[in-house]
Amino acid sequence: MPLLKNKRLDLSYSQMKWETVFKRLLIAMSTVLVIIVAGILITLIVQSMPSIKSLGLGYLWGKVWDPVQNIYGAYPFLLGTLLTSFTALIISIPFSYAIAIYLGEYNTRGWLSNLLKNTVELIAAVPSVIYGFWGLFVLVPIVRSLEMKIGVAPYGVGVFTSSLILAVMIIPYAASLGTSLIRMVPSPLKEGAYALGATRFEVIRSVILPYTRSGLFAGILLSLGRALGETMAVAMLIGNTTTIGNTFKDIFFGPGNTMASVIASQFTEADHTVYLSALIELGLVLFFVTVIINLVGKRIITKYTNN
Amino acid sequence: MEHSVVSATKFNAWFGDNHAVKDVSIRIDKNQVIAVMGPSGCGKTTFLRCINRMHELIPGTRTEGSLKLYDDEIYTMNPIYVRYKIGMVFQRPNPFPNLSIYDNVIAGYKLNGLKMTKADMNAIVEKSLTSAALWNEVKDSLHKKGTFLSGGQQQRLCIARAIAMEPEVILFDEPTSALDPISTSSIETLFHELKANYTLIIVTHNMQQAARVSDKTAFFYLGELVEFDNTKQMFTAPKDVRTQNYITGRFS
Amino acid sequence: MDARIRIRNTKSIVFKSVVVFLAFMITIPLIVILVYIIKQGVMQVNWHFLTNVPAPVGEPGGGISNALVGSIIIVAMSSMIAIPIGMLAGIYLSENPGTRLAHYSGLCVDILQGVPSIVVGIVVYFWVVKPLGTFSAISGSIALAMMMMPIVIRSTEQTLKLLPDTLKEAALSLGVPYHRVILKVIIPCGFSGILSGIMLSVARIVGETAPLLFTAFGNPYLSTSITKPMQSLPLLIFNYATSPYDDWHNLAWGASFMLLMFVLILNISTKLVTRKWNIQL
Numbered sequence: 001m002p003l004l005k006n007k008r009l010d011l012s013y014s015q016m017k018w019e020t021v022f023k024r025l026l027i028a029m030s031t032v033l034v035i036i037v038a039g040i041l042i043t044l045i046v047q048s049m050p051s052i053k054s055l056g057l058g059y060l061w062g063k064v065w066d067p068v069q070n071i072y073g074a075y076p077f078l079l080g081t082l083l084t085s086f087t088a089l090i091i092s093i094p095f096s097y098a099i100a101i102y103l104g105e106y107n108t109r110g111w112l113s114n115l116l117k118n119t120v121e122l123i124a125a126v127p128s129v130i131y132g133f134w135g136l137f138v139l140v141p142i143v144r145s146l147e148m149k150i151g152v153a154p155y156g157v158g159v160f161t162s163s164l165i166l167a168v169m170i171i172p173y174a175a176s177l178g179t180s181l182i183r184m185v186p187s188p189l190k191e192g193a194y195a196l197g198a199t200r201f202e203v204i205r206s207v208i209l210p211y212t213r214s215g216l217f218a219g220i221l222l223s224l225g226r227a228l229g230e231t232m233a234v235a236m237l238i239g240n241t242t243t244i245g246n247t248f249k250d251i252f253f254g255p256g257n258t259m260a261s262v263i264a265s266q267f268t269e270a271d272h273t274v275y276l277s278a279l280i281e282l283g284l285v286l287f288f289v290t291v292i293i294n295l296v297g298k299r300i301i302t303k304y305t306n307n
Numbered sequence: 308m309e310h311s312v313v314s315a316t317k318f319n320a321w322f323g324d325n326h327a328v329k330d331v332s333i334r335i336d337k338n339q340v341i342a343v344m345g346p347s348g349c350g351k352t353t354f355l356r357c358i359n360r361m362h363e364l365i366p367g368t369r370t371e372g373s374l375k376l377y378d379d380e381i382y383t384m385n386p387i388y389v390r391y392k393i394g395m396v397f398q399r400p401n402p403f404p405n406l407s408i409y410d411n412v413i414a415g416y417k418l419n420g421l422k423m424t425k426a427d428m429n430a431i432v433e434k435s436l437t438s439a440a441l442w443n444e445v446k447d448s449l450h451k452k453g454t455f456l457s458g459g460q461q462q463r464l465c466i467a468r469a470i471a472m473e474p475e476v477i478l479f480d481e482p483t484s485a486l487d488p489i490s491t492s493s494i495e496t497l498f499h500e501l502k503a504n505y506t507l508i509i510v511t512h513n514m515q516q517a518a519r520v521s522d523k524t525a526f527f528y529l530g531e532l533v534e535f536d537n538t539k540q541m542f543t544a545p546k547d548v549r550t551q552n553y554i555t556g557r558f559s
Numbered sequence: 560m561d562a563r564i565r566i567r568n569t570k571s572i573v574f575k576s577v578v579v580f581l582a583f584m585i586t587i588p589l590i591v592i593l594v595y596i597i598k599q600g601v602m603q604v605n606w607h608f609l610t611n612v613p614a615p616v617g618e619p620g621g622g623i624s625n626a627l628v629g630s631i632i633i634v635a636m637s638s639m640i641a642i643p644i645g646m647l648a649g650i651y652l653s654e655n656p657g658t659r660l661a662h663y664s665g666l667c668v669d670i671l672q673g674v675p676s677i678v679v680g681i682v683v684y685f686w687v688v689k690p691l692g693t694f695s696a697i698s699g700s701i702a703l704a705m706m707m708m709p710i711v712i713r714s715t716e717q718t719l720k721l722l723p724d725t726l727k728e729a730a731l732s733l734g735v736p737y738h739r740v741i742l743k744v745i746i747p748c749g750f751s752g753i754l755s756g757i758m759l760s761v762a763r764i765v766g767e768t769a770p771l772l773f774t775a776f777g778n779p780y781l782s783t784s785i786t787k788p789m790q791s792l793p794l795l796i797f798n799y800a801t802s803p804y805d806d807w808h809n810l811a812w813g814a815s816f817m818l819l820m821f822v823l824i825l826n827i828s829t830k831l832v833t834r835k836w837n838i839q840l
Binding site for chain 3: 016018019021022023025026027029030031032033034036037039040043044047094095098099101102103106116119120121122123125126127128129130131132133134136137138168171175199200201202204225228229230231232236260263264267268280283286287290291293294295298
């Protein structure tokens with residue numbers, strides 16, 4: 001054994017066992033994530049079982065939801081979810097893209113660009129319950145008078161109102177993703193087009209947008225995923241009914257419910273097993289749909305950024 | 308019988324399936340400067356990193372054969388102890404950016420949680436920085452972070468940090484390849500002063516540097532130790548034709 | 560030739576105007592909402608408001624102290640759960656990127672990040688509320704912790720991945736054992752990125768209502784017991800805003816103002832922290 005020139009260093013031997021403990025802890029914590037997700041899936045499935053067993057798949061397109069008579073049909077909520085999410089998406093896309101193009105191409109740095117960027121981030125930071133609260137007191141009266149003008153029943157609350165607020169809430173997601181993607185377009189590509197005499201608009205249209213097309217689509221998917229899962233603002237503005245209107249106008253401008261909002265409103269009232277289980281089943285559907293959309297979106301982005 | 312500080316006998320190392328170091332046998336004596344040279348991918352850096360057991364930190368690697376520090380098998384010793392006794396200086400200077408110059412020098416003690424008196428720490432810091440020829444330049448800014456130092460000064464700080472541990476051997480992995488010529492030459496002067504107290508093993512891509520600073524030179528090629536001899540001998544009359552070709556620039 | 564070019568240039572200018580217009584339109588709803596909340600809420604805030612619980616229906620006055628205290632307790636507990644787990648998992652993911660566990664764990668982080676908050680609330684109801692037999696603050700914290708974790712994990716992972724390998728190598732070559740290398744060198748060097756991730760995750764959950772609907776549930780009284788129902792700012796806002804009483808609406812405005820201010824301050828602080836503590840590498 002060579003002379004220990006420096007006896008002070010003797011003490012560190014016990015560190016070896018702490019090293020193993022630490023490495024095991026890291027592994028354990030990563031496993032926790034897997035356990036949590038598995039747990040969520042299992043809990044949702046197990047708790048939906050009573051409903052799945054007694055109502056079967058017909059549940060998904062049943063049009064009547066009447067807990068008092070023990071009849072459950074999810075169709076009204078599927079409809080409400082699709083309508084609100086897609087309307088919100090359609091409304092928000094022009095704004096999201098405009099922000100992405102502006103911040104990604106026209107004005108990538110400087111005080112004005114930072115101001116807009118911070119504004120967009122702030123929109124995402126405002127809690128959803130505050131959007132709902134504001135919507136209830138400001139947006140609803142406005143929509144009510146609009147509905148009176150176009151001759152629809154002036155509820156004020158409803159699918160349309162929810163879609164409006166939802167649109168504002170989801171703009172930041174596609175916008176910030178789009179901004180990063182557009183900034184990643186390689187300069188040589190753009191310069192080539194400019195050198196051929198293209199205008200700014202033409203470069204955007206024929207170089208930047210095609211190049212980022214898949215990534216921008218992923219941004220839309222992420223916005224959609226966010227819209228599908230949004231609960232509070234929608235719950236406060238959608239009117240909370242379980243029936244479907246007669247005409248499209250009635251459905252669109254009238255009250256309704258989404259999967260998320262009906263769970264929020266009725267969960268604590270669900271007093272019998274099948275009732276509760278039917279709500280959980282909605283949660284299960286919501287879980288699958290949002291998870292798949294999010295994973296597909298993330299996969300597209302990873303592929304895009306690796307190219 | 309003279310004890311070699313570091314001796315390898317039929318030592319092998321792999322990166323997965325890649326046999327990077329093949330049957331290397333070498334005896335390195337105390338207080339000498341040994342240069343290890345060879346073309347890219349010849350295994351010299353891999354071999355160096357095996358000596359202080361840094362190679363095994365990469366997943367999928369393994370080693371075989373004997374590698375000793377004096378009489379003890381390096382691969383049966385506690386790796387932490389090995390690294391106390393065998394220090395390393397890297398290609399790019401890498402002082403800890405969140406620590407002051409002072410804390411960088413005694414990082415080996417502080418990060419290991421070893422308690423020392425202020426007086427002891429001050430003594431070690433001053434001694435190490437002096438040995439690394441950096442004391443005069445930083446003695447008034449010991450508590451500032453090292454980011455304002457030049458590349459050459461940062462590298463000397465890393466050398467001081469390694470010296471503070473009072474190792475037997477200091478390994479250098481292309482220590483001046485990222486530095487300007489003036490810094491390079493000041494560090495080469497340092498090698499000469501350090502060998503009085505330590506054994507230096509320096510991997511270098513630069514033949515002229517090997518010829519300038521070392522007592523003995525090892526030439527690696529395709530994973531094998533082709534030749535190991537006194538530097539003067541190696542560069543004037545190499546015994547192996549591959550060494551000859553390398554020195555005359557047939558490949559690099 | 561000249562006319563064609565002029566048309567193309569005009570198109571370009573028109574396009575830019577449309578883009579700028581649409582882009583900056585986003586500021587309108589934000590300003591409108593912020594101004595409204597501030598206007599309605601700031602009048603409500605006074606010492607009485609901050610230190611009293613809500614008054615029963617019909618009685619004027621009252622405050623939101625139960626919600627303020629409740630939010631603080633719930634968020635603090637969530638942080639205590641999510642930050643250690645999140646940081647350790649983030650460290651594992653950045654240090655062992657090729658392993659199977661890293662692949663599946665990373666996938667689960669992505670999944671968890673996309674789970675709707677109401678679903679998290681339902682699940683924690685079955686995991687904690689039912690077994691305990693009561694709504695509780697701790698169940699709310701667990702639900703919120705599950706939402707914080709992905710953010711903490713990803714920001715820790717990304718911050719650490721950006722650090723150069725030479726940092727770790729330098730520490731390891733000095734004989735520092737692995738856990739000390741991570742805890743005393745790598746984490747401190749990545750401090751600003753990790754801290755901003757933590758602050759962002761807190762900002763995210765401080766305004767969350769859905770996960771608390773069936774876990775913490777709410778409480779009209781000030782409670783500090785973690786095994787009993789507890790009020791939080793967003794829960795109070797939801798319940799009182801949707802109630803038919805004006806007094807309660809006023810309380811909700813005041814609470815909205817407080818919540819908004821807190822979220823704003825957190826977001827601004829995060830940006831300042833990133834700028835201040837960024838260690839020059």
